[in-house]
Amino acid sequence: MIRRQSMQRRTLLNAALALSATLAATLAVPGLEALAQGGSGKPVRLILPISAGSGVDNIARAAGPALGKAFGQPVVIENLPGAGGITGAAAVVKAQPDGSTLGLVSNNHVINPSVFRTMPFDALRDVTPISVIGSTPLVLVVNPKVPAKNVKELVALLKAKPDSYNYASSGNGTIIHLAGEMFLDEAGVTARHVPYKGTGPMINDLLAGQVEMGVVALNAVAPHLKAGTLRAIGLCGDKRSAAAPEIPTIAEQGLPRYNVAGWFAVIGPAGMPATEVQRVHDAFARAFTSPEVLEAMKKQGTVVEPGTPEAAAAFFRSEAARYAALVKKANVKAE
Template identity: 55%
Template sequence: MASPVRRRALCFGAAALGAAALAPVGLVRAQSLGDRPLRIILPLSAGSGADGAIRAISNSLAKALGQPVVIENLPGAGGITGTTQIVRAPKDGSVIGVVSNNHVVNPSVYKNIPFDSLADITPITIIGATPFVLVAHPSVPAKNVQELIAYAKSKPGVLNYGSSGNGTILHLGAAMFVDQAKLAIQHIPYKGMGPLMNDVLGGQVQLAVVAVAPAAAHIKSGALRAMGVTTSTRVASLPGVPTIAEQGLPAYELDGWIAPVGPAGLPKTELARLYNAFKAAMEMPEARDALIAQGYEIKLTPPDAAAAFFRSEAARMAQVVKNANVKLD
């Protein structure tokens, strides 16, 4: 089950949406910055899940804002390069960023970061989240989590797991499973999701935690075997796959979320304007349908809930990193 803090933070509650500090949606256009575009910095590479999601809703967001939207990818150093530009952006609502799980993970895995991941941003909202799934190559003689744990313990040193890179959320997802199951399995980091998927499909690595959307077709074809989904409830696109939590690891829960943020000190009027624009955009069928098609569950939150979520996730991920002894090479 999701923790109370996590449920509150990711819940689109009527009470939270009634916060008096938020301006009516109808004022979004009136308060816009004229014809100046809204610049959105993505500290992620083009083609990543978050990149695809934001580009999919950018037209709807531009309509809601009444101004153009320009998206700029600034990847590097696990997201630190682009985020540095977000926190240094003008505090006038003309530049924001969209971050994901790694934003709250990085302080625990990098020794030096040129900003405070909580104090130097203004969370605008959490747009939604996509589930992950623990997959195994068919050569692994296990059909569920309990069989996998038993096999790994009976054959020490036989299995390994891959990830999209050291310190990424997919690394932590697998490391959290290994830690909670009390296994000794070697980690093999890759440089991105593409190389990881190629080698899991080829059997060069036996296990990985990956996003459900790109893995679903391989699971249905039998090229990969789903051990369990990482979320607190089962996933609609894989209804027959139980959660990891219901298979004996009740504390396991993870998903991949995306969140627009501004620099610290963003005026309340701009925060309200931007939040209401995202809210209005996500009420447009073309934006909602595009995100759902990419495997996202829409969980739009108001700014105060988003800020609480950032704090709770930063603390939770710090503990995951510590427990799993995750270190960057």
């Protein structure tokens, strides 16, 4: 009896030692240190306040595996479009500030306060800016049935037939809408605005010819440009993109003041501890500067330059002021 109890104790001891070794080996796996050292331990919920198929959606999907590795825990990407990005951002604002719920937002986040008369949250005070990750080029495109191949021809067409053409956007007051309004203003022409609930439906109707033109992220329409089902008129930024060097900018085609690009940034709820902010910042920086993600971003034309939390907060304030002036000038109001 005593011998049997002794054997049982040795068996339990060996099992405990084996379990300890397994746990030690698990925590030593590269990428899992982050889970052991910080965070809530729950999967990271990354909310995209835009529809599937948009530029930021393509960016997040390409970086998803690297983000999971950098965090050392699963990263679940969730699209919550609606109200120009307010629906998704509101979900981030209401979440616990423990790093388990984050948002990947674009220009729209700081535009909305100037467009909507009432907001369910303060776009600057109720979030924690963590990093402006980078920017992606926007491009003015037309359906191939439009008899214009460049800015000069398109402007001539719009002047010859005022308000006969439609331009699409991903929603009223979005950066896509403002970019279209800015083009019309710079060119001195008019067209009818047709807002959609997201980039996906907008692109579908551009392809079908239900609307004639629109501004959209380059990475969202690159396959259609290559296939010839959409035609690029010009890039909206101040320089050409390495992903599509053959597409000239709108500025170099006669509208030198026209310059707008889409940026994307990671945010969390207000009140995140400084250590958690830094942990999330570092994970995103590691993921987006990893060789595989940099290569994917290069193919999309996306420029990656992860900034600090302090720089992100200052950038949000300056961009909010910039777009407030543009919204007022274009008389953009929520519909």
